[in-house]
Amino acid sequence: MLDRRWWLHSVLLFLVLPWVHFSGHSCLQGHLGKTLGGLLGPLPGWAGNIPAVLWLTTLALILGHSQRFRKPEGALQLGNLALHVFFVVIGIWSRVSEIIAVGAGVFPYTVVVVGLHGLFVYGLGRALKFDVGSLSVASQAAVGGP
Known part of the structure; x- marks a missing residue:
């Protein structure tokens, strides 16, 4: 509730x-x-x-x-x-039609960049023994903005 x-x-x-x-x-x-x-x-x-x-x-x-x-x-x-x-x-x-038109080309690039970011942040964070919660907040701040 x-x-x-x-x-x-x-x-x-x-x-x-x-x-x-x-x-x-x-x-x-x-x-x-x-x-x-x-x-x-x-x-x-x-x-x-x-x-x-x-x-x-x-x-x-x-x-x-x-x-x-x-x-x-x-x-x-x-x-x-x-x-x-x-x-x-x-x-x-934003216009939905423009987002769909541009999104087809941007989506694979975004998947690669965010995937590499995740591997780097969580890999380095695990090697340095940071907790997953702190790494997730840092990752969201870096990728998602405010």
Whole structure:
């Protein structure tokens, strides 16, 4: 039986997806960028020339290292939600017909590359006596991305 967190995760995903534009940018991200850009406009000299994404990243790093935000409740669920939205935004431009047309040539190459990767990671990991769980997480991070 699924617990309440997964139900809440699905509901939040359903509520956030309408905020995603087909252009690949979320409304919230656009509003944050415009607001921050408006606040940074009057800064003198070099500070006004720094892109808003760097200011947002700096702010996120500062807040992330403060005691108040060290271990927030629901951070895992929010991270999963953000990854789902990321995958939706990436995949929203995909056309199934193009994926099928290109996939026939890419699939054998992918099988070879991922197979060699698996042999290398698990072979070297076994020789160095790493546990399979750690090797699997490392492999997924290398092949699957975020």
